[in-house]
Amino acid sequence: MNFYFSDVSAFLQMGKHGFYVWLCYGVVFFIILLLALRPSWELRQLKKQYVAAQKRKHSSPAPRVVVEKGNQT
Amino acid sequence: MNWQWLHRFGSPKWFYEKTGLWVVALGLCSITLLVVGAVWGLGFAPEDAKQGNSYRIIYIHVPAAVISMAGYYIMAIAGGVGLIWRTKLSFIVMRAAAPIGAWLTFAALFTGAVWGKPTWGTWWVWDARITSMLILLFLYLGVIALQQAFQHQDSADKTSAILALVGMVNVPIIYKSVEWWTTLHQPASIKFTQKSTIDPSMLYPLMIMFVAFYAFYFWCLLRSARAEILRREQKTAWVGEILMKGSR
Numbered sequence: 025m026n027f028y029f030s031d032v033s034a035f036l037q038m039g040k041h042g043f044y045v046w047l048c049y050g051v052v053f054f055i056i057l058l059l060a061l062r063p064s065w066e067l068r069q070l071k072k073q074y075v076a077a078q079k080r081k082h083s084s085p086a087p088r089v090v091v092e093k094g095n096q097t
Numbered sequence: 098m099n100w101q102w103l104h105r106f107g108s109p110k111w112f113y114e115k116t117g118l119w120v121v122a123l124g125l126c127s128i129t130l131l132v133v134g135a136v137w138g139l140g141f142a143p144e145d146a147k148q149g150n151s152y153r154i155i156y157i158h159v160p161a162a163v164i165s166m167a168g169y170y171i172m173a174i175a176g177g178v179g180l181i182w183r184t185k186l187s188f189i190v191m192r193a194a195a196p197i198g199a200w201l202t203f204a205a206l207f208t209g210a211v212w213g214k215p216t217w218g219t220w221w222v223w224d225a226r227i228t229s230m231l232i233l234l235f236l237y238l239g240v241i242a243l244q245q246a247f248q249h250q251d252s253a254d255k256t257s258a259i260l261a262l263v264g265m266v267n268v269p270i271i272y273k274s275v276e277w278w279t280t281l282h283q284p285a286s287i288k289f290t291q292k293s294t295i296d297p298s299m300l301y302p303l304m305i306m307f308v309a310f311y312a313f314y315f316w317c318l319l320r321s322a323r324a325e326i327l328r329r330e331q332k333t334a335w336v337g338e339i340l341m342k343g344s345r
Contacts, residue, residue, distance in 0.1 A: 025141055035140060038150035044215050045153050048208040049135065052157045055204050056131065056313065059197055063320035070328050074340040 107184025109326040110335055116319050123316035130309030137302035145299075154212040156303055160310035162205035162230070166268050168198035168314060169233060172240065173265045176258030186322075188254040189329065191261065192244055193321035197314065199237035206230055217281050225274035226282040229267060236264035250329070 029035040038045050138156035145152035172194035179187035209227065210220045221227065240257045247253035275284045286295040293300060330336045 027140055028143060029140065038153070039144070041149055041151040041153075041215055044151050044211050045139070048154045048157060048211050049139065051207055052161065052204050053135075055200050059200055059313075059317050062196070063317065063324045066321075066324045067327065070324065070331070071340050071344070074331055074337075075344045078337075078341065 107182065107186045109185055109189065109330055110333075112186050113323055113326050116323060120316065120319050120323070123312050123319065127309055127312035127316050130305055130312060134302050134305035134309050138306065142299050142302050143296075148216055151212060151215045152299075154208050155299075156306045158205060158208040158212060159303065160306045161201045161208065163307070164310050164314050165198055165202040165205055165230075165233060166271060168194055168201065168318075169236070169261075169268055170265065171318075172198060172237075173258075173261040176254075176261040179254060180258050180262075185329070186326075188258065189322050189325045190318070191240075191254070191258060193318055193325050195237055195240045195244065195257075197317050197321065199234060199241060201310075201314070202230065202234040202237060206234065213281075222281050224280040224282065225278040226271065226280050229271040229274050232267050233264075233271060236260070236267060239264070 027035075036042055036046070134156060138153055142153070142156075144150055172191050175187045175190040175194065178184060179191060206227070209230075213222070214220050240261050243257035243260055244253050247256065274280060275282050287293045287300070287303075295303070327336050327339060331340060
């Protein structure tokens with residue numbers, strides 16, 4: 025099996041279809057990258073929130089702010 | 098009949114523990130095959146006699162389109178199983194499948210539009226195949242929106258499962274649209290019952306891309322589902338341990 029194009033510039037130009045082909049591959053591989061990274065982002069966010077919540081629980085209890093309904097002046 | 102296996106399989110903890118290795122295997126497999134398939138399709142497969150090089154879009158367009166439909170079935174069936182047997186895991190899988198399916202549907206529509214310009218002379222036509230694919234995108238977006246529209250996860254799960262199940266009727270319509278109506282979109286070149294109308298030199302890279310996209314889909318689905326398990330089960334001790342790892 026051989027490389028189909030004569031040189032790199034022919035490969036990039038793809039006849040007169042280079043723009044369409046490369047645009048498609050660019051966008052789809054960007055989506056693939058996005059989908060691949062998304063679960064890790066979510067997990068990191070969740071861990072951060074969880075750890076913060078645990079720290080709050082274990083440190084001295086913060087003074088509770090009680091707002092009673094109808095009593096605000 | 099003994100349904101215990103189903104409930105064990107539906108247990109988030111069991112699923113989380115069993116799928117750790119699968120994530121690694123599917124990740125390596127999908128990345129390797131995506132690179133091999135894309136390089137082969139872009140640089141080594143021959144040019145199409147009629148369409149020239151624009152046909153190379155097929156290597157991402159067709160796998161994305163097929164998996165966006167298969168992924169819809171996965172999402173809807175997971176929702177249906179959740180409604181019937183009330184297994185926690187099925188709703189988790191349903192929720193994880195929605196954004197992945199939506200992005201792949203968008204990828205299929207986008208590459209189709211860009212491919213349409215040099216081939217048909219237009220970015221967009223309101224024909225049966227393209228319009229039904231757009232409806233698929235809206236169904237995915239509907240499930241995502243419903244997941245976020247309720248305060249209680251339980252109501253969100255049930256409502257979006259019903260939408261997903263009703264929307265399932267659209268998938269065979271997409272599949273058959275090129276036969277039932279006159280459309281600009283060509284009918285399938287790869288056939289299961291007859292000889293395919295595509296040359297092996299173009300078929301092999303396409304097959305690799307199919308496997309690559311499927312592996313990628315399940316890789317993303319597993320990782321999203323695992324993250325969702327941790328989110329929903331964060332009050333349990335075993336998840337707490339995982340989430341606190343490295344921060345003590």
